[in-house]
Every structure is written in structure tokens, then in C-alpha cells.
Amino acid sequence: MKNLNSINDIKDFIKENKFVMLYFSSDGCNVCNDILPRLKELLKKHSKVVSGHVEVQNIPSVASVFAVFTIPTIIIYLEEKEIVKQSRYINFLELKEKIQRFSEFV
Template identity: 45%
Template sequence: MKILDSLESIDKFIKDNKVAMLYFSSQNCGVCVALLPKIKELLNQYSNIGYAKVEIDELQLAVGKYSIFTVPTIIMFIEGNEIIRESRFISIIVLQDKIRRFYDFI
């Protein structure tokens, strides 16, 4: 998974991918570590979704810009517009249902 380490790289990633998913996490977050492999496995089904990770410990400015109040947080963008936001206790099943709703139209 690509790791984005600046606000500029995040903006570029969102702009360069028609569908972009950002995974905000912290190194001290056990839930973040446990959830990441499940997210990767889920996204293997959706080849058109670009995804990347943002470590908030390394990039505090992202917390304010993207209103991250807890981790993990997943934000999905289509053509630069936020369409999905899930935080803290993220259900893979619910997330997959939300992705499917939008994925058929892109």
C-alpha cells in the first residue's frame, strides 16, 4: 500500500485517481493494524480504486485538513468528491456494500 507523507502528495493522489481511498491510521492503533489486511483484501476486488495510507503520527496537518477525529478512518473520493467516510469500528461488510453502490456507476 502506498504511503502518502505530505498534504501535496495526498492532493495529487486524489486528483490522479478517479476513485481514491485514503486509510488514515496511527502506529499506536491496534485496530488500524488489524483492519489494514482486511481492507487490502477487500480492495483486491475493485481494480479501479486507487488506495493509499496516511500515517497521522507523521503528518499531523492531515488530521485538520481531513477532519480526522479517530483512527482508523477511511475516506473514499470519486473525482475529488468525498462519498464515503467510515471511522473507528469499521465493518468490512458495510463498507463493501457502500463501495458496491458507487462502484457500478463509475
């Protein structure tokens, strides 16, 4: 999971990769810290997904640019189009199913 440190880094990352998952979190968020290892484990099984990690406290404008109003938030892009967004409660079963379904298009 690549750490992304600016709005331009995030936009370039989405543009340069076909199938992208962004994970928005904060250091002070215990739920975010608990989810991160589970998310990394899920991504090991889906090599087509390129993932990025955004620490929202480091990029204050990220909330308005990507409509991230609560954390944790996961946004998945396919060919630069947002196709999945989950915030606060991350349903891993649903997330896994969506990743598998959209992997067929990559």
C-alpha cells in the first residue's frame, strides 16, 4: 500500500493505475488502525488492485476534494471512475465481493 501525501499524488495515482483502492484514515483513529491490517490481507489476494493510503490529517483539503467526511473511508476506482465508496463501517464481505466482480474487467 503506497502512502500518498498530496492531492496531486492521489490524482496521479488514480490516473496512472487502472484499478485503484484508496484507504483514508487518521493516526488517532483506532478503528482505522484495526482495519488496515485486514485490508492489507484482503489486498494480498487481489493483485490487480493497486492500493494507496492517505492520512487525512496530513492533507486537510482531501475531505473536500474526495468527499471524505468520515474515516475510515475506502474508495475504489476503475479506469479513473469511482465505483465503490464505503465509510465508517467497512463491510469486508461486501468489499471482497465487489473487488472480485470488478477484477473481471481489468
